[in-house]
Amino acid sequence: MKVGIIGSGGREHALCLSIKKSPRVNKIYCFPGNAGTSDIAENIEIDLSDFNKIKEFSIKNEISLLIVGPEKPLVDGIVDFFKDTEISIFGPDKISSQLEGSKIFTKKICEKHNIPTAKFGIFENANDAISFLDKTQFPLVVKADGLASGKGVYICENKDDANLAIKEVFDGKFGLAKNILIEEFLVGEEMSYFIISDGKEIKGFETAQDHKRVLEGDKGANTGGMGAYSPSRLLNQPLEEKILNKIIKPTINALEEMGSNYKGFLYAGLMIVKDEPYLIEYNVRMGDPECQTILPKLKTDLFEIINACCNENLKDINLEWHEKKSLCIVLCSKGYPDKYNNQILIDNIGNLKLDEDDYFFHAGTKKINDQVYSNGGRVINFVSLSSNFKNSRDKAINLIKNLNWKDGFYRKDIGHKVIDE
Incomplete structure (x- = not known):
């Protein structure tokens, strides 16, 4: 089967690598992809806002399944655009995508349905x-x-x-x-909770904690994410039941009242205050870098999971996970999230040696004459799994040191709340 993955970040490289493992997938296209995806898929330069060109290419090249990574095409209605084709597309429709497209849309749902929020x-x-x-x-x-x-x-x-x-x-x-x-301002501890849905069935898709601030100690400007770890230390069965019953299910029901069945990943950014969950925001796709942190823990074939969602058969899939601690550190261009330079050579990537539980995912990268150059603020994600978070962080930092890219920077304290120094 041929699969298309829309997006160009670390999340899409992680999705691509996981989908590639499926014996049912024989070809992957990435729109437009990055230097990492080009090694395991075919990158296609198409403007992501040009739905017609994506549709024409997908039909011509007999793509059976499209997976939408970033939020903007979802908010702009790409899922609705493909409804008149035989191509399955994974992600929520335009109505449901307003959960991320408009914070006010979400707040009004919370107000109407008594969903706890600030x-x-x-x-x-x-x-x-x-x-x-x-x-x-x-x-x-x-x-x-x-x-x-x-x-x-x-x-x-x-x-x-x-x-x-x-x-x-x-x-x-x-x-x-x-x-x-x-x-x-809610005083508590943040947690990211993920579900996957086929429009009928909801299943938890692990937890993570992102580090948004650019500086160590969770200081400085907000970014797209400087790193993450999984699982969250906060989750337990009573809390998960509260999240599902007070937040996730009422939201899904509210969307059904609007004529929309939620299909895809749903990412709830939560604040946990005295063991009670409050919704901060929704994202209608996997987080980045949470996706890169979570997917290496997944045992079940990701293609089979996503295909089941498209066919409304998620209830027949058993999600299995490795019982390991995963931690991701994002290597950024100097100056991010403000001004930074692009097209800087990253010349040591080919010399990196990865253990079985080590990963690096390209994000803001591109290939020029078979060499890898920076092409964004968040450049490479280093992920390590082990029996404890400190080992995972030490391994990820060692990989970054071995890369020795002098034009980048990273936070050395990712996971500080779950690591005893």
Whole structure:
């Protein structure tokens, strides 16, 4: 069977590597892919916003299954676009994808269906938002409404911070802003909880904890993710039941009322406050770098899982996992998440020696004349599995040191909350 994977990051390289293991898959195309996917698939340079070209190529090349990695094509309706074809496409439709496409859409669902979340206000202009600051307490959270690649969230300690955040959002730092969200700041511990759904059946798809801040000690600007570990230390059966019954299932039911059956991965960003889960946000796809952290733990054939979701047979699939601790460290271009240079040679990749439980996934990379160059802010993800998180982190750091790319940087403290130094 031929499979197409849409996207170009570390998540898509991880998906590609897992799908490649299936005996039923004989060809993979990546749109547009990266230097890593080019070694195990055929990269196709197509603009991801040009759904017609993706459809024409997929039909011509007899692709049976498309897997959508990033959020923007989902939010823009690529799943709906393929409904008139015989090609299976894995991901939620346009209605369901608004869970990520609009934070306000999600907040209104929470309000209507009593889903626990932070108290919030919605504002259509900067003046009203700034006036609200006099009536609230700090710290608080300011969020851009639309897609912002994980960066449109500000934790504001005081009024000056909040004023700057409001100004940047309405000035278009994350694209056109018609609305802004201001939330109370919840004090607790974050957790990422994943499910996979075929529109009828829901199954948990592991947990992870991302590190969003660029600097060690969880300080500095928000990024797309500097690293992650799996599983989360917080999950237990009573908490998981609360997450499913208070948050996930009411959300799925709300979407059904709107005429949408959720198919695909769903990623709930949660804050756990005194053993109670609160929804921070939804992502309608696998996280990045959480995907790279989780997939190496999966025993079950990923293609069979995704194919079952497309055919509404997920109930017949038993998900099995390795009982190991997985930790991912992201190697970034110097200057990220602000200004950084691209097309810098990474000349030592071919010399890296990986153990059975070591992985590296290309993210912002491209090949030029068979050599690998940087092509983004987050460049390579190093993942190691072992019996404990400290060993996993030590192994990942050793790989980064062996690569010795002088134009990159990384956080050395990923997993600090679960590692006793």
